[in-house]
Amino acid sequence: MSLSVFMFYMLSGIILTFSVLSITTRRILRAAVYLLIVLIATSGFYFLLNYEFMAAVQLTLYAGGIVVLIIFSILLTHHISHRFNRPNLVNLLMGIGVAVIGSGLVLTTLLTHPFMANNAPVLSVDMTAIGNQLLSTDKNGYVLPFELISILLLASMIAAIIVAKKDKNKNSEI
Amino acid sequence: MIEGIAIEHFLVVSTLMFFTGICGFIIRRNLITMLMSVELILNSVNINFLVFNRYLYPDQLQGHFFSLFIVGIAAAEASVAIALIINIYRNLQNIDVENVSEMKY
Numbered sequence: 001m002s003l004s005v006f007m008f009y010m011l012s013g014i015i016l017t018f019s020v021l022s023i024t025t026r027r028i029l030r031a032a033v034y035l036l037i038v039l040i041a042t043s044g045f046y047f048l049l050n051y052e053f054m055a056a057v058q059l060t061l062y063a064g065g066i067v068v069l070i071i072f073s074i075l076l077t078h079h080i081s082h083r084f085n086r087p088n089l090v091n092l093l094m095g096i097g098v099a100v101i102g103s104g105l106v107l108t109t110l111l112t113h114p115f116m117a118n119n120a121p122v123l124s125v126d127m128t129a130i131g132n133q134l135l136s137t138d139k140n141g142y143v144l145p146f147e148l149i150s151i152l153l154l155a156s157m158i159a160a161i162i163v164a165k166k167d168k169n170k171n172s173e174i
Numbered sequence: 175m176i177e178g179i180a181i182e183h184f185l186v187v188s189t190l191m192f193f194t195g196i197c198g199f200i201i202r203r204n205l206i207t208m209l210m211s212v213e214l215i216l217n218s219v220n221i222n223f224l225v226f227n228r229y230l231y232p233d234q235l236q237g238h239f240f241s242l243f244i245v246g247i248a249a250a251e252a253s254v255a256i257a258l259i260i261n262i263y264r265n266l267q268n269i270d271v272e273n274v275s276e277m278k279y
Binding site: 001002004005008012015016019020022023028031032035038039042045046049050051054057058061062065066069070073074076077078084087091092094095096098099100102103106107110111115116117118120121122123125129130133134140142145149152153156157159160161163164166 | 177178179181182183184185186187189190191192193194195196197198199200201202203204206207209210211213214217220221224225228229230231232233234235236238239241242243245246247248249250251252253254256257258259260261263264268269
């Protein structure tokens with residue numbers, strides 16, 4: 001068994017265990033930490049696939065940014081020793097049923113479909129190739145979605161600030 | 175492609191992760207944990223894009239860019255959702271989905 005195969009099985013074990021733990025634990029801060037572990041293990045997958053830039057983005061944006069945001073909002077809205085009630089039985093059965101039926105359907109489709117592995121020459125994914133293709137206006141260029149996402153990020157930033165801003169008149173009542 | 179690991183192995187892991195996220199979305203009754211389930215779902219889709227890119231089209235970068243944009247959109251979505259959650263908490267003092275029905279009907 002080579003090292004990359006061993007790493008693959010270890011990472012997938014970590015991902016599956018901790019994603020199940022993060023939706024079943026009754027303490028919300030632990031759920032956030034388990035989510036963090038899942039995201040870091042996913043970036044290990046990206047390193048395994050030789051997409052180093054994507055793995056770095058995953059580590060900084062997901063594991064660094066979003067999880068910190070989630071933990072901050074947990075600290076703002078929950079008492080630290082808060083425990084959830086157990087979910088009621090109908091929801092539990094419905095969730096597990098949907099998950100089992102759906103994953104069964106998708107897995108049978110996946111495992112019966114013949115995937116043709118392509119043996120084309122591997123494109124080296126370095127920063128130059130990514131940057132050139134991201135900002136080119138040619139056939140395989142991505143400059144339009146790049147500009148669109150910059151506008152989207154600006155709009156969502158302004159929206160988040162306005163929504164979360166404290167109303168001054170309300171503040172005096174509290 | 176990677177020696178010794180078939181494409182189906184990656185796809186099985188991401189499928190199970192996706193449906194774990196859906197299960198959590200249905201089971202949980204708290205807005206932040208539901209948001210975390212959505213992050214799980216988005217993350218598993220990202221794995222799929224990159225694996226298809228590496229195994230089926232290794233001479234192109236389409237899947238790579240798609241997952242790059244998905245990560246950006248996920249960040250925007252999380253920031254707006256958390257702003258909304260904080261505002262809901264300020265008005266209702268808790269963030270269970272059952273109580274967020276003021277704007278219904």
